[in-house]
Amino acid sequence: MNIKTKRKLIAAIAVSVVGLPGYVAYAASTPTGESGKAPPAAAAKSTAEKAHYFARASKLIGTEVRNPQNEKLGKIEDLIVDTKGHTAHYAILSFGGIAGIGSKLFAYPVEMLRRTSDKDELLLDIDKARLEKAPGFERNNWPDWGTDSYRRGVDKYFGVDRGDKAGAQPALIRASKLIGMDVEDNEKRNVGEIKDVIVSLSDGRVPFIVIDFDKAWSPDDKLLPVSPSSLTFPATDKDKALIATSRDKLEMKYGFDEKKWPDFNDLTYQREHESLYRDSGRVRGAD
Incomplete structure (x- = not known):
């Protein structure tokens, strides 16, 4: 079976299983190199699911977070939402301490979150050592979201380039x-x-x-x-x-x-x- 025929077959299967938009996400992630080999179907489906998953903020808050090594990183304490740009820029993760006591809080970009098969957990692809060095703050001393110094520090640490997406003065809450x-x-x-x-x-x-x-x-x-x-x-x-x-x-x-x-x-x-x-x-x- 030649490459062209294979791609047509994959398209037909993707449309029937995850819908046309799912295939669009899949096709966008397909390499166009000389080999012409597509990524595994499971990876394509994962991309489609992530790209179109809507969640209630009230359900995200309190959700446990683990890394790919299955280490518990903490739980989501809150989300930081820009009411002007209609975007949740950061999730606030508690990490360290005992039973939440003495734990530090860390802001990290919402788009770093991944779903898992467990509806009560989310995945964050970061090891504990790197998380410990991320810009954090004490539970009783939240940063002023109206200033961009802390936000820029978080984005720089995680390699996020928001460009003009956040606007000149985002209204964060x-x-x-x-x-x-x-x-x-x-x-x-x-x-x-x-x-x-x-x-x-x-x-x-x-x-x-x-x-x-x-x-x-x-x-x-x-x-x-x-x-x-x-x-x-x-x-x-x-x-x-x-x-x-x-x-x-x-x-x-x-x-x-x-x-x-x-x-x-x-x-x-x-x-x-x-x-x-x-x-x-x-x-x-x-x-």
Whole structure:
């Protein structure tokens, strides 16, 4: 079987198993050297899964992290989210100490995280010695995220070049503070609260934020995912978010019961809610 025929066969299998966007991610990672040999199918599937995996910030917080040597590195204490750029730039990892006491905290780029077969664990490809030397801080002395000296130190240490992605002045806040934050309308009336923040592990981008609206806005008492661009976070009041749209412009058809969260990674769900992903700039295969 010649190389061209093999590639066609691989394409057909990839489309049927992981969907067209999965094959796009696979094809992009296929070498174009003289050998023309493609990477193993398992590696291609892993790339596709990582590239399109959405997770709730509330579920990521508290998740244990291990390295490829199966050494426990600690757990995720928080995420640092840019409310202007709609991106979770850093995960905060606790490391060292005994039962969390005396442990230092380290910020590392969210895109370094990998999924494992264990849903309660994540993988960070770093050894303990290198992690110990990373820019860290004490649990009771968090850095000022408004200054870029610490952030630049973290990015430099881990070899991350954000370019202009973070913007000149990113508005960084802990995800744990976003969750539960009150939401007000343009008339300063409380209309609900932020229930969760959805994060893509591929690049940290936040496709949407889930809001628990009060019954005046959501008579059926449904949770509603909205584009982060529909929210603003005033610098003068860091405990509130403002929704820049009216109730009649909300896509209430996307609402869901609090006890029945959808699987944001399910292809069927994504097809049925395509405009939600498109409006959030995160339709599969759109990158």
